[in-house]
Amino acid sequence: MLKPTNNPRIVELTKSHRDRRINLSDIPVLKDAAGKRMCNWCGVVELLKGNQKYCSQECSIAMFAWANPQKENALYALMIRQEWKCNICQHDYTPVLNESKAYADRRNILVPELGKHEAFWFIKVFKNRCSSKVKPEIDHIHPVSKGGTALGLDNHQAICYTCHKAKTSVDNSGPKTSPQTSTNINNNNKANDILKEFKRFF
Numbered sequence: 001m002l003k004p005t006n007n008p009r010i011v012e013l014t015k016s017h018r019d020r021r022i023n024l025s026d027i028p029v030l031k032d033a034a035g036k037r038m039c040n041w042c043g044v045v046e047l048l049k050g051n052q053k054y055c056s057q058e059c060s061i062a063m064f065a066w067a068n069p070q071k072e073n074a075l076y077a078l079m080i081r082q083e084w085k086c087n088i089c090q091h092d093y094t095p096v097l098n099e100s101k102a103y104a105d106r107r108n109i110l111v112p113e114l115g116k117h118e119a120f121w122f123i124k125v126f127k128n129r130c131s132s133k134v135k136p137e138i139d140h141i142h143p144v145s146k147g148g149t150a151l152g153l154d155n156h157q158a159i160c161y162t163c164h165k166a167k168t169s170v171d172n173s174g175p176k177t178s179p180q181t182s183t184n185i186n187n188n189n190k191a192n193d194i195l196k197e198f199k200r201f202f
């Protein structure tokens with residue numbers, strides 16, 4: 001989701017990496033055929049500064065969410081992608097979202113852009129305001145133990161505690177299978193909508 005990557009190493013790792021996160025410093029700098037350093041995420045913009053890894057904040061945000069799909073930042077992105085509803089029972093989080101925005105307003109804190117430090121603060125405020133049975137949690141749509149991808153947000157969804165508990169008991173039953181290679185096209189289609197949603201926050 002978010003901006004798509006053109007870095008072949010990222011595409012390959014998305015299919016093969018089995019851990020639930022990856023250290024970004026382990027990913028080599030991307031170079032084109034002529035040896036020019038390119039943005040490590042989008043792969044299409046040349047980097048001109050020596051210490052730069054990404055061409056834009058948009059690319060660094062997409063990379064961070066890809067590498068840490070179980071973190072607050074990813075939960076924030078997933079909630080936006082799902083229009084603040086549990087992706088299974090469709091429990092609507094909009095009232096809690098509005099309360100959290102009002103709380104941020106009273107403290108003169110802008111509802112933050114994805115990837116900014118304040119996003120962690122905001123999603124924590126939001127989670128604390130959810131009652132325990134519907135607290136949102138991050139779930140692998142297709143379990144990693146059965147071949148689901150672990151990196152990136154394509155195989156992730158935010159679901160409420162109650163749905164997560166029920167789904168986990170189903171996921172843990174049955175045989176393990178080989179890795180899946182298909183991707184969720186819908187997620188890429190939604191990338192632009194998500195960016196629009198962020199802009200509305202300003």
Ligand SMILES: [Zn+2]
Pocket residue numbers: 039040041042043044045054055056059
């Ligand atoms: Zn880029």
Ligand SMILES: [Zn+2]
Pocket residue numbers: 086087088089090091159160161162163164
């Ligand atoms: Zn639910």
